[in-house]
Amino acid sequence: MFDVKSIDRNPDRPAADLSTLTPRPPAQSSLTVCPGQEPNSLYPFGELNSAARSVLAAVYDGPFDTIAYEYQPVILTKMPSFENGDAQVDRIQVQAGDTVLGADGNLVTLKEEVRVRPAGCRADDCVIPYNGTAPLEMDQMLVTFHLRPDLTWSDGTPLTADDSIFSFELHKEADIDSFLLERTQVYEAADEQTLQWFGVPGFIDPTYFTNFWMPAPRHAWSVFPADELPSIDIAANAPLGWGPYMVEEWSWRPHCAGEESALLPRGGWIPQNGQDQLPLHPGPGHGSVRIDRGPL
Secondary structure, three states: OOOOOOOOOOOOOOOOOOOOOOOOOOOOOOEEOOOOOOOOOOOOOOOOOOOHHHHHHHHHOOOEEEEEEEEEEEEEEEOOOOOOOOEEEEEEEEOOEEEEOOOOOOOEEEOOOOOOOOOOOOOOHHEEEEOOOOOHHHHHEEEEEEEEEOOEEEOOOEEEEHHHHHHHHHHHHHHHOOOHHHHHEEEEEEEEOOOEEOOOOOOOOOOOOHHHOOOOOHHHOOOOOHHHHHOOOHHHHOOOOOOOOEEEEEEOOOOOOOEEEEEEEOOOOOOOEEEEEEEEEOOOOOOOOOEOOOOO
């Protein structure tokens, strides 16, 4: 690569007046993604093949990324931590009949002789059997997530904490990621940009900072039954996102060329030369997803 600088051979020539130049409007640009197989669906909470995940990476961004083995916020203002006060462990009182995490790591209903870790206990030598009557304190994790206030869906609707709650509800109905769902006591919106996750008493999660449900557009999807979303066009073929691009159309043809499927960019990375092709999974039969530059 060469750095080329313009050299003026006539230094006495007056400088050009650039103030009267009319800026050129941004050109339509596109990115053609060439997977080796057709995406099986673009519903983000389904069982996706690699082609679908590649396309959705342009529609959604985050909610957090990993860089050099460390999590970085994308749609959050920061990653919660004990250091910044967005993660904490509280002592709470539990009683017979409550769902807690037993000393063996399984969820149990608290009753007499159930072995649990009382508040502050992190080792096996402090495990006790519950006597069924005496007050008992256990540890509960509370994690707070702060959404960026400038987020919008690709149709212009503001993205809020309620959209993450809607995603949580969809996951519960479909029983997706049941391990975390079962160990979540409460997931709630404190305000339009703030969410709080409360773990089941006794569950101390080392990856607490990921206990955030990727938002789903309640305003567009809630009118449909949850079990139909994976098969309807608005969610499975052209889902709304908040990422750099949005889906305009999708069809499938045997060659990586033309306008099989288009995504319109909303910001973020844009192809530099107007139209690029990005081969993701070369194979004998290629289709394409075309990503077009358009208005935000």
